Amino acid sequence: MRATFMYKAGDVRVENAPDPVIEHPTDAVVRIVRSCVCGSDLHPYHTMPASEGPAPMGHEFLGIVEEVGSEVSGFTRGDLVVSPFAFADNTCEFCREGLHTSCPNGGFFAVGGIGGAQTEAVRVPQAQGTLVKLPADVDAALLPSLLTLADVYGTGHHAAHQARVRPGDTVTVIGDGAVGLLAVLSAKQLGAERIILMGRHRDRTDLGRFFGATDVVPERGEEGIAKVRELTGGHGSRAVLEAVGHLPAYQMAVGAVRPGGVISRVGVPQYENAPIGFGSLFGPNVTLTGGPAPVRAYIEQLLPAVLDGTVEPGRVFDRTVSLEEVPEGYRAMDQREALKVMVTP
């Protein structure tokens, strides 16, 4: 089959690779129907040394079950499924608490010897716990929105959920990428009244307004912080959802959050050390939360409104490429020509 590998920063190739096979009785093999390029794929696209390549790429997909291991029940060949970007057994104490990303039997696609999803087919470990079956007769027009359940919609929801967004809340979202925009949508669904979107790409922030943003702040840094404070009566935003992952975004979050408020991070941090002392988090009793989203915990909850068209998270896809064109998809996202690129096999 054909599969995507990153050789080093800026160097993405589609190549021949062995077809995936059942390796454990808990596996399934799934043929990809739709996959996509993630904002987090751009981090290695900027920085990956050649010594770490070639690395399989992609962790979001819809697919058709092709084969299941002997210990997988509830799925048969031909089922349409969505997979979270992290596989998990869905039975351990962490999964039962909704923290599938910490499942001791779990892991991430395209990491640690598990294949990527920007490919024709993928082996899914812990398939029974990981996969969620979709209606067989689903309208093809819904596929983009269903695909967002694999990562970006669940991740945006996680940001809002961890920040305990509640009706009437004031929420600031940092980042107008797909996750940031779907954090806007999620904050709106949880009842936020005021949603300030910090982003500077007009087409994206317009989509943010469609999803529920009430204000857009294109300024960054101190200027952006001042604007958010001005919009929130001088005190800052009760919740700040940080969907970027770079240190300046964290610093903006610290500046924009209200005393006693919450910073909820879902952008994968590209830093390890950052200010958390008296002058940043401690003095104003600010809570810092977030992490990789346990998307599996949210799929059933978010699915109905996608299926009945109440929400259209799939609007974040503004370009579609074939599998052979995946390198062009990376380039387009990196150049901000595309917000999020969907891949058809």
Add this chain to the structure above:
Amino acid sequence: MRATFMYKAGDVRVENAPDPVIEHPTDAVVRIVRSCVCGSDLHPYHTMPASEGPAPMGHEFLGIVEEVGSEVSGFTRGDLVVSPFAFADNTCEFCREGLHTSCPNGGFFAVGGIGGAQTEAVRVPQAQGTLVKLPADVDAALLPSLLTLADVYGTGHHAAHQARVRPGDTVTVIGDGAVGLLAVLSAKQLGAERIILMGRHRDRTDLGRFFGATDVVPERGEEGIAKVRELTGGHGSRAVLEAVGHLPAYQMAVGAVRPGGVISRVGVPQYENAPIGFGSLFGPNVTLTGGPAPVRAYIEQLLPAVLDGTVEPGRVFDRTVSLEEVPEGYRAMDQREALKVMVTP
């Protein structure tokens, strides 16, 4: 009157100072009945440059109202009162949310021109919002426990409250100072089932066991982390209450906390930057919370069990000195000869 000043690290003096007077109609003047030395007073005792001195010291007190300003109602001369270490109007939007430490009309004793409490009398700004009246006929034996409501008990409670400690919970407390020990008591009051106290001073950890600790871990660093993980089935502690403030204590908290758990800090951080990236907080979805305790928000709630003797937080005081002996009190706490030193005028 006589009052305590720190001239520089290690140099504490009791000197003559002007008697406090009403400066604003919202002030009261309170004559000190009991004050004390705080673990946080030891931070400047270790590091304060001479250029920052002389600084008034002390922020915890019980007292008798001597005079009130024209806008203070509900208090009269002779009332016995307890004061939180932070004064606040108790009417603003932050105070109404229970975040008195962020009151725009508030501030801290012994900071920014406000007198300290290791003295004979103190001016209390925002007296009506700040002070809490105690029963006139209170048993003198209860004074030590009542004094803890000014800071250390409320601060220990804040740590547990911010960590949302709940019945059946597993909680680890880092630090066997007065705040750590009262965090143990608070976790117990909130229903924690397993309370692991990290501390190496046997007399203190014994008091911790009296307050509710089920396990004591004297080891520090990686060894201490391993011990907590061993005691918690390998996964770590759902909540970690950090009552020290030094970076190694934070690092222990990161190592000892369970994925999806909470680190709640009340030790005043003696650092600004610390690890919060994928390898520390983000990857395991750990929440970081805490800050200076809005003690005022908790006094009424914690008072009844103190008055009826259900709890005895005043047991943290193991030495009493006169005002003139305050420098000796600092020395004894610094040398770990005393856990917490009470000051009588």
